[in-house]
Amino acid sequence: MKEILISLYICLFSFSLTQAKTFYADGSKLEKKVALTFDDGPGKATEKILEILQEKNVKATFFMLGVSVASNPALAKTILNKGHEIANHTYRHINFYAYESENKFLKMEQEILKAEDIIKNTLGVKTFLVRFPYGYAREDAIATAKKLGYYVINWSFGTDWKDMPASQMYLKYKNAITSGAIFLIHDLFKNGKVISFLGDFIDDIKNKGYEIVTISELLDIKGPNVK
Numbered sequence: 129m130k131e132i133l134i135s136l137y138i139c140l141f142s143f144s145l146t147q148a149k150t151f152y153a154d155g156s157k158l159e160k161k162v163a164l165t166f167d168d169g170p171g172k173a174t175e176k177i178l179e180i181l182q183e184k185n186v187k188a189t190f191f192m193l194g195v196s197v198a199s200n201p202a203l204a205k206t207i208l209n210k211g212h213e214i215a216n217h218t219y220r221h222i223n224f225y226a227y228e229s230e231n232k233f234l235k236m237e238q239e240i241l242k243a244e245d246i247i248k249n250t251l252g253v254k255t256f257l258v259r260f261p262y263g264y265a266r267e268d269a270i271a272t273a274k275k276l277g278y279y280v281i282n283w284s285f286g287t288d289w290k291d292m293p294a295s296q297m298y299l300k301y302k303n304a305i306t307s308g309a310i311f312l313i314h315d316l317f318k319n320g321k322v323i324s325f326l327g328d329f330i331d332d333i334k335n336k337g338y339e340i341v342t343i344s345e346l347l348d349i350k351g352p353n354v355k
């Protein structure tokens with residue numbers, strides 16, 4: 129019985145260790161650092177977002193879709209040239225919660241690798257951070273990402289896809305400022321809601337004494353997940 133309990137403990141311990149190293153939804157609670165992440169682009173809102181980030185001297189992480197990079201290569205290059213971090217949001221935004229097929233593992237792998245190829249060919253950057261569409265982060269997604277040397281990055285707060293007045297949305301983002309926060313915003317949306325308060329939101333973060341960093345800096349990740 130004792131041996132069984134010990135092996136169970138070791139099993140659970142290594143499982144949680146593996147998960148912790150591959151999947152993140154926030155950073156350390158001990159450091160006053162947060163990260164801004166932008167999904168689905170490059171898109172309609174990207175240029176304005178880049179202007180605001182430059183004005184505020186902030187570096188963010190852009191989780192790009194393969195299809196978006198393929199249709200906006202110049203904009204993707206601008207994001208890179210302005211010093212932001214480039215990350216993978218898969219090729220064409222498949223909802224894996226609803227994807228029921230025997231080839232699900234293969235499909236997830238292909239979606240990551242297709243986006244990786246397009247990003248590499250367009251920007252010369254090899255991605256190692258992935259965010260699955262809709263934050264899909266079940267065991268199969270994490271195993272697939274790990275196999276390909278990726279970390280799966282979700283978020284601690286995001287609400288820009290919901291229908292609410294900009295003032296209410298701003299307040300929600302502002303109230304979510306905390307150590308290790310990963311904020312999700314979309315740069316594909318046409319609506320100007322986030323754009324209308326992004327500058328103020330960045331000021332709020334700084335005024336509260338937090339530093340805004342990229343995901344790899346927030347999580348202290350230096351390269352592909354090969355451990």
Ligand SMILES: [Zn+2]
Pocket residue numbers: 167168217221261262
């Ligand atoms: Zn998305």
